[in-house]
Amino acid sequence: xxxxxxxxxxxxxxxxxxxxxxxxxxxxxxxxxxxxxxxxxxxxxxxxxxxxxxxxxxxxxxxxxxxxxxxxxxxxxxxxxxxxxxxxxxxxxxxxxxxxxxxxxxxxxxxxxxxxxxxxxxxxxx
Amino acid sequence: xxxxxxxxxxxxxxxxxxxxxxxxxxxxxxxxxxxxxxxxxxxxxxxxxxxxxxxxxxxxxxxxxxxxxxxxxxxxxxxxxxxxxxxxxxxxxxxxxxxxxxxxxxxxxxxxxxxxxxxxxxxxxxxxxxxxxxxxxxxxxxxxxxxxxxxxxxxxxxxxxxxxxxxxxxxxxxxxxxxxxxxxxxxxxxxxxxxxxxxxxxxxxxxxxxxxxxxxxxxxxxxxxxxxxxxxxxxxxxxxxxxxxxxxxxxxxxxxxxxxxxxxxxxxxxxxxxxxxxxxxxxxxxxxxxxxxxxxxxxxxxxxxxxxxxxxxxxxxxxxxxxxxxxxxxxxxxxxxxxxxxxxxxxxxxxxxxxxxxxxxxxxxxx
Numbered sequence: 001x002x003x004x005x006x007x008x009x010x011x012x013x014x015x016x017x018x019x020x021x022x023x024x025x026x027x028x029x030x031x032x033x034x035x036x037x038x039x040x041x042x043x044x045x046x047x048x049x050x051x052x053x054x055x056x057x058x059x060x061x062x063x064x065x066x067x068x069x070x071x072x073x074x075x076x077x078x079x080x081x082x083x084x085x086x087x088x089x090x091x092x093x094x095x096x097x098x099x100x101x102x103x104x105x106x107x108x109x110x111x112x113x114x115x116x117x118x119x120x121x122x123x124x125x126x
Numbered sequence: 127x128x129x130x131x132x133x134x135x136x137x138x139x140x141x142x143x144x145x146x147x148x149x150x151x152x153x154x155x156x157x158x159x160x161x162x163x164x165x166x167x168x169x170x171x172x173x174x175x176x177x178x179x180x181x182x183x184x185x186x187x188x189x190x191x192x193x194x195x196x197x198x199x200x201x202x203x204x205x206x207x208x209x210x211x212x213x214x215x216x217x218x219x220x221x222x223x224x225x226x227x228x229x230x231x232x233x234x235x236x237x238x239x240x241x242x243x244x245x246x247x248x249x250x251x252x253x254x255x256x257x258x259x260x261x262x263x264x265x266x267x268x269x270x271x272x273x274x275x276x277x278x279x280x281x282x283x284x285x286x287x288x289x290x291x292x293x294x295x296x297x298x299x300x301x302x303x304x305x306x307x308x309x310x311x312x313x314x315x316x317x318x319x320x321x322x323x324x325x326x327x328x329x330x331x332x333x334x335x336x337x338x339x340x341x342x343x344x345x346x347x348x349x350x351x352x353x354x355x356x357x358x359x360x361x362x363x364x365x366x367x368x369x370x371x372x373x374x375x376x377x378x379x380x381x382x383x384x385x386x387x388x389x390x391x392x393x394x395x396x397x398x399x400x401x402x403x404x405x406x407x408x409x410x411x412x413x414x415x416x417x418x419x420x421x422x423x424x425x426x427x428x429x430x431x432x433x434x435x436x437x438x439x440x441x442x443x444x445x446x447x448x449x450x451x452x453x454x455x456x457x458x459x460x461x462x463x464x465x466x467x468x469x470x471x472x473x474x475x476x477x478x479x480x481x482x483x484x485x486x487x488x489x490x491x492x493x
Contacts, residue, residue, distance in 0.1 A: 034162040036441035037416050037448075039196045055470065057418050059351055082417070085162075090431070119480050 005108055006117035007068035012092055023096040027121040033058040035087045038100055040076045049107050054097055069107040071100030132178035133269045133329040141343050149242035151179040156345035164348035165443040168315055173344035174336055178269040180244025186235040187260040198255055200390050201377040202381040206231045211295045211310055211409045213379045221370040221392030224269055226361055230297055243362045269329035274319030281339045282320055294488040316356025317488045318342055355442045356448055357481030363437045364408055372399040375408040407459045410481040411450040417474045419467040425454055426466040433458045442483055449483045
């Protein structure tokens with residue numbers, strides 16, 4: 001069974017076993033507008049919870065991507081680097097950013113579930 | 127101070143615009159389709175831009191006005207034909223740019239289109255320079271609507287017959303439903319198009335007619351990517367009080383005739399820079415790959431020496447890659463020079479390139 005959680009920085013994270021897949025939410029892409037550039041962390045590197053783990057840029061501005069949990073980067077989605085518009089098209093599915101082998105499963109507990117995030121996103125854009 | 131709204135504010139709202147404050151106005155940055163789609167629509171069809179925040183300054187006078195304005199602008203205004211326009215600058219004594227503008231000869235004087243953020247200051251400066259001798263109206267009763275892109279001529283002529291006979295950088299008065307409308311064939315996107323000056327009360331109805339004919343509203347976001355691809359300067363970015371027209375690589379806009387004679391504000395510095403060169407100059411910059419170098423990004427040469435700074439940078443949807451402009455030391459300004467851009471602490475390769483990034487398609491030989 002997989003579990004999807006959300007961060008206040010508008011990332012989603014899906015945990016399957018000890019592998020977490022991370023991307024940015026649809027709400028985030030709507031706020032950013034057309035994404036034209038994506039940068040991912042290095043494969044094999046270790047990232048810390050709430051630390052930067054990538055960049056997305058729209059025509060307007062650059063925004064950091066944060067990792068909601070700590071872990072080792074084990075896989076990258078090169079297709080969004082090659083064609084960043086995919087992030088706007090399918091942000092919460094095929095346009096994932098990176099996969100982590102997580103360190104501490106309890107970090108997941110600090111994140112929001114879908115309902116909590118929807119309310120958070122609505123309030124933060126109001 | 128409250129932010130101002132243009133006559134099209136309601137239309138922008140109806141069209142689901144996202145607003146930003148720009149030069150004291152609530153302006154649409156984009157609509158629901160987004161900047162990239164709006165950009166492409168302008169290049170392929172016809173985009174409508176609300177540029178009513180820009181200043182429309184009417185100055186009325188005859189020959190002595192021409193003489194007085196020639197002491198201010200580096201233009202051959204004596205030979206500027208009725209309804210013809212020129213791009214120029216308002217400069218300080220040391221040739222720093224207060225504003226870039228379009229000046230058009232109209233029947234009783236001149237119409238000058240000014241940047242929104244500069245217009246009040248420009249008015250003050252010009253009033254003082256002209257010693258209050260002429261009637262000057264910074265007209266807040268008129269809106270300015272640009273329609274840009276290859277289908278614009280068909281669309282606009284179906285609403286105002288005769289605009290198709292205008293050449294690039296020329297204009298005329300037209301009458302539509304008893305409204306006096308001044309139309310010029312000009313714009314700031316690198317596309318064929320028009321700028322339409324009309325009364326505030328008619329602006330909304332007129333624009334909705336253009337939309338009915340197939341044009342779409344385009345926000346300031348796409349206006350920026352379009353002008354950048356076209357290699358056009360934006361005041362406050364490429365142009366400022368610290369830059370001269372020669373440094374901005376805009377010497378084409380300075381009349382050769384006038385340079386020989388001098389006697390305009392800033393002419394000493396301009397002449398000196400034209401004869402002896404400048405230290406820094408505006409160039410086009412093409413980053414390798416997809417990296418976007420924004421304003422204030424530092425530029426280095428191959429020996430890791432800092433040689434300049436980016437003034438505008440974004441992703442160009444029609445170029446399908448990043449584009450930028452900036453100032454570099456003159457000796458590194460040659461086309462194809464390899465440079466490096468420092469983005470988020472890393473140096474990324476780029477090349478000095480010619481402008482525009484996207485070829486313009488202005489209409490020059492209609493009649």
